Amino acid sequence: MSVVVANPSASDNYFQFFGLNQQFKIDLPVLDQAYLAIQKEVHPDRYARGSDTEQRLAMQMATLANSAYQTLKNPVQRGLYLCQLHGVDAKLETNTAMPAAFLMKQMEWRENLDERAEDLPALESMMEEVESSRQATLLEITQAIDHAKNFEQAAELLRGLLFIDKFALELDDAIAALV
Numbered sequence: 001m002s003v004v005v006a007n008p009s010a011s012d013n014y015f016q017f018f019g020l021n022q023q024f025k026i027d028l029p030v031l032d033q034a035y036l037a038i039q040k041e042v043h044p045d046r047y048a049r050g051s052d053t054e055q056r057l058a059m060q061m062a063t064l065a066n067s068a069y070q071t072l073k074n075p076v077q078r079g080l081y082l083c084q085l086h087g088v089d090a091k092l093e094t095n096t097a098m099p100a101a102f103l104m105k106q107m108e109w110r111e112n113l114d115e116r117a118e119d120l121p122a123l124e125s126m127m128e129e130v131e132s133s134r135q136a137t138l139l140e141i142t143q144a145i146d147h148a149k150n151f152e153q154a155a156e157l158l159r160g161l162l163f164i165d166k167f168a169l170e171l172d173d174a175i176a177a178l179v
Contacts, residue, residue, distance in 0.1 A: 014068035014081065024079055024145040024154075026072065035069040038062075076165065079141050079158045083151045090155035092162070102160055105133070109167055113174060120178045127171055134164045 015022040018034040042061040047054050071077045080090050098106075109126065116122040137160055144154040 013085070014072055017064070017068050018072065020072070022082070022085070024075075024082060025142045026078070028073065031069070031072055035065060038065045075138060075141070076158055076161055079145065079154055079161075082145055083155050083158070086149075086151045088151040088155050090158055092159060095159065098156070098160060098163070102163075106163060106167065109171075113167075113171060117174055118178065120175065123171060123175050123178070127168070127175065130164060130168050130171060134161065134168065137161050137164060 047058040
């Protein structure tokens with residue numbers, strides 16, 4: 001018995017590992033299917049009677065599949081991974097520079113959240129605006145990565161998407177507190 005995965009030689013590239021095109025816009029159901037197929041193939045129970053080497057390799061492949069899946073499933077992580085593959089470090093910890101218009105929008109959202117924390121219709125309306133901004137940013141990231149191959153721009157957009165996602169969670173919490 002030997003451990004077989006979709007493409008073990010491609011374990012240094014998550015897209016190849018799952019047999020996907022290396023791009024930002026991916027078919028999530030195809031990712032899910034590829035992940036489940038690999039997990040089924042390398043499940044530790046299948047190697048319970050195998051050698052120590054087979055068991056260790058199966059565990060390593062299962063761990064790699066989990067890590068790769070979590071990275072590609074999340075748009076921010078997928079985008080950062082693509083930037084990394086192309087030699088661009090988003091420097092999330094140190095680079096917080098954002099376009100002025102984006103920063104103004106963030107400040108406006110924060111002020112509105114503070115001022116309307118008890119106004120459910122206003123918060124729900126704001127959530128629609130935040131989700132619309134998120135979708136627009138995802139489209140811009142897709143354009144930057146898949147079409148323009150501009151990974152520096154993509155890194156900036158991904159930093160913005162992180163801000164949007166974080167704010168959306170805070171807004172969701174504020175809405176949940178009222179319902």
